[in-house]
Every structure is written in C-alpha cells, then in structure tokens.
Amino acid sequence: MTEEKLQSSLVHHQSSIKNLVKVTGEKFSRLDILVNNAGITHSAKLEETATEDWDRCIRVNARAPFILCREALPLLRKSEAGYIVNIASVVGVKGYP
Template sequence: MEELKDKVVLVTGGGRGLGEAISHTLSSAGAIVVVADIRDDLAHKVSGEVQANGFQALPLVLDITNEEQAQTAIDKIVSQYGRLDALINNAGTDLTVSIEELSIKDWDRILAVNLRAPFILSKLVLPVMKEQGSGHIINIASTASKRAWANASAYHASKWGLLGFSHALHVEARPYNIKVTALVAGGMQTPFLLDRFPDIDVSKLQDPKNVAATIRFLLSTPEGTVIPEMTVLPLGESSWP
C-alpha cells in the first residue's frame, strides 16, 4: 500500500533509532524521505538502504540548531521536489546528571536540540506549507513531557516545552489546512536509551518500528481531520497509566 505516494517528508535525526525506523516505514508507504542527520555517514547509510529496497530517499547533512543550515535545507528540498508535505521533528538529546552537575552549556545544548530546533524548522516550513495549502508537522515528544524523574531536568524542560509549542502551533496552523501533532512516545529499543542504560529491561521498551507505524497512521489520516496529540506506549510499561 502506498498511501503516502510521492509525499515529501523531512525526518530529523533520521540516521538511527526512531528516525531510521521512520525513514524505512514512510518510504515503504510511498513517501520520498529526506533523511536528515548531523552525521553524514548515518544519513547516507539509511538513505542508501531505503534506495536499495527500491524506495526514494535523499540524504541530508544538517545541524538542526543552525538556522542558516536549516533554511538552506528547506530551500534545497523545495527546489528539488517542489514541495514539502511533512516535517518530523524527531532529533533529540539528553544528559543524565543532577541539576547541580548539569552545566549551563549542556542545558543550552539540550534545549537547543529538543525545543529551539523544532521551533526553527517549523517556522521555516510554515510558509512553504501555507503556499501549497497543506502540510503536517509531527513533533516527537515523550512521556517526559507528562511527568518527571531525577537527573533529567533539561530533557523534561525541553519536552514539556515541545508539547506546549505543538499545541500552540496547532492553533496557529490549522486555519491554513496544516496539521500539527505531538506524539508522546514511551520508551523505545533505540540507542537513545540502550547506549546510556545498558542494564535497562528491554522487554519493557517498544520497538521503534511500532512508533514509526503510528507516525505513518498520523500522516494518513483523512483530510479535514487532525489529531493534535497522541500517546504510544510499550504495552508492558507499568509506570504510566
């Protein structure tokens, strides 16, 4: 089934983890996926795999915290394809330390990646989507936007902020037929958690392919319908209602 046939989708952090799963899932549904990542090798690896499977992908090296690079990236996509149908603000970072140990530099870095960059990219794609009369922005939030635990203050601040920003953006974008969704995702079997917490119970985490399938569903919702917020959790996660 190619329900997203020829839709142009920009995926940040597309080189591994959830971004990699999104790139494969959406391309197999017919989308042209722009695999954006700060690491050139990862962007080319994933886009090459997508192409080897017979689907369409474009590798894009992008530091999402750099507004000049972001503008150049949007211009390149629109110049090459004539449109941009969806933006998936997926890239994220964290540092597991207490507030006392967290440096101001690291606070600024985490907020820049997790919150400032989605604002910048959303701001830049809005004129494109307005002109074409449609579009969909999906911000990957987290259960960290709904609760709090120790040693993740910057991450919580960024994800609570991203959730609020998503709802504000939804209000401003909907008159122009642009959909905005905050996807609140529970723990996933990705390097984001596995690299930092080697003793984590993997059975309590969800396959990122399942979250990617949820994103495909969101992008396939009927015209005239928008889902401003959706939560997708591992079935075995017991610390969330």
C-alpha cells in the same frame, strides 16, 4: 507521480535548518510533511549540570523544532495539506528526580 524524499539535518545549527528548507524548496517547491524527531537528554544532578549542557538540550529539543516549523511554513502552505509531526519522548511529559 509522487516523489518521496527523506532528508535529515543537523538541527542544532540554524544555518543547517535554513539550508535544509532552501534545498527542499528548490527541489520540490512544496513540503507535504515535516517530522521533528530529534531529541537529546543530559542526565546529571542540577548542581552538576553545566549551562552549556542545558543550552544544548534546549537548542535541540525546543529551539530547533520551532525554527524548523517557522522556516518550513511557506513550503507547507504550498501543499494541499501540509502536516507537522512533533515527536517527543516520555521525558517531555514526565519529570524525573
């Protein structure tokens, strides 16, 4: 019988990501699908954007999915067919003035 489980995590902290994968591995021993669905935006003029705001967007939108994929890879490989789904908004493909 298949057991389904949805788990969320604070993806802006690498330790939270590693703990999520560790707990998942301990409970299920494999991972069939990883869905990266976290995303944030910061709307401001370039000259009004603090480096901290930029860094936060990069941490959540780019760094977290990379780390999740890397950390989950061993569990995904234990599945018959491990899938990764990365979800992005239109902001990921369309520039705004």
